[in-house]
Amino acid sequence: MRATIMLDVGADIAEKCSAVAGIPVDVKNPDGADIQIGMRDFVPTPHLKLVQTVSAGVDHLNFRNFSDRVLFCSNAGAFSDSVAQHAFALILSSTNRICRFNDEIRSGVYRKDLVHTLYGETLGILGYGGIGQSCARIARSLGMNVLAYTRSRRDDGYVDRYADSPEEVMSGSSVVIIALPLTTATRNYVDRKLLQKFRGNIIVNIARADIVSKGDMIAFLKENPGVMFLSDVWWNEPNVELPLPENSVITPHVAGISQESMATALMRACGNVKKYLEGKPEHVVNVKEYL
Template sequence: MKVGIYFDVTKEMADRCREITDVPVEIRPVYPTEIELIQGDYMLGPETKLIQTITAGVDHVKIAEIPKNVTFCSNADAFSDPVAEHAFALILSYMRKISTFDSMTKEGTWKKLPVSSLKHKTLGILGYGGIGRSCARLGKAFGMKILAFTRTPGEKTNVDKFVNTPDEIFRESDVVIIGLPLTKETRGYVGSHLLSLFRGSVIVNVARSHIVDKASMLDFLKKNPEKEYLSDVWWGEPKIEGNLPENVVLTPHVAGLSPDLIEEAMIHACHNIRKYLDGNPENIVKREDYV
């Protein structure tokens, strides 16, 4: 049994993976290995048994081409905390008018404008996986009421209420965070219907752009200039077509991106490879959700 790492890593990281998995590890092998640690591309061979991504999302992987007898695992939860931190960085910057004050003061204008607090506001979380749980923990620390919608409600820690429909999230929340994976079911999930129910002020997307229907969101923002769309993802990224609406704040898909986070993610993935070898892997991807 051998682990093949199908992207560039340091020898030190490969050695760490070897220590965790307790099997030989090869960086960018010429031939397919029994276990493959990937970012996106993979090599299939007759002995391939496990494909483990370093990424939490898997919509970029050619899942349809992976044989059904090969176990395919995501790296869910590996980036949850930093992605939640990024969501709240966007929210706090908007609520406290950080960018506005920065521009004004640098231009010589010293003017106090009203700002908002998160305390006592309602945070609605669409999707309660790793990112959702981390967002709930941070929201609760800010004194927010937490609502969450998920197919599989679990422990209620940090959640005041699991709602029955996404309609309730948009109808009852001041701030909505989108944390769903992009699957067949969730593509275009946030469209004109849900947006028409939104009575809050801020929608945050730290998941995938296509969970939100582009035409519906742009129309919503045009008709509701007082509401804000804060997003780490955009349709067609990295190419941005057309002018961004004034009530959009966009970052270039960096919520989980930094060298130390990649290292942590790789360690997390290698631990799941070890769990696979022990017969109990986590985060097995359901093909039917994507294919």
């Protein structure tokens, strides 16, 4: 068995990957390789048995180009801590008005205003996987309660209560974080009907833009100027259409992209290749959910 990394990495990195995976690993050499490790640009060769992504999400892959015999494994959870950090960077810079205050002081205006303390409030989480769990842990440290909606509940001590429906999360939380994978079932999941249940003041999307209905969200933000939409993703990125809603803060899909997290994620992906070789692969993708 041989694996190849479909990314621009040096021979030193490939060597480390080889040590973790337990088989020879080279770089960008898919011909005859049994396993391809990378973000995208996977090649459907006859030999291919496993595609192991370094990314957590797999919605960007063209599954139809590959034979049914190819197994796909995601790297779910690999970026959870850094993505959760980004979610709270968006939330806290908004509650504590960091950008506005700093801009004002730099232009000579020293104006105090109330900030918004999260202590005692409820964080709602739609989709409680690795990212949701990391978000819940941070929320608890800020004194928030956590209300989650998920298909597979886990008893990790961070969730105060599981909701029976996404509507219950929307109506019972002051801050809602969207942390669902994008599948055919979750496309436009957050639509007008769900948004109308919202009674809080902040909605955060650190998942994929298309989980939210664009038209419905834009209309909702116009009708509810007191609600802030904080999003690391945007429809049709990088071609973001201006002007953007005033009550939104947008970052260019950077949650999780740090030097440290990329290196960690690649090694984690190689660790899963080893598990595959041992017959116990994790994060096996149910391809049907993406077709």
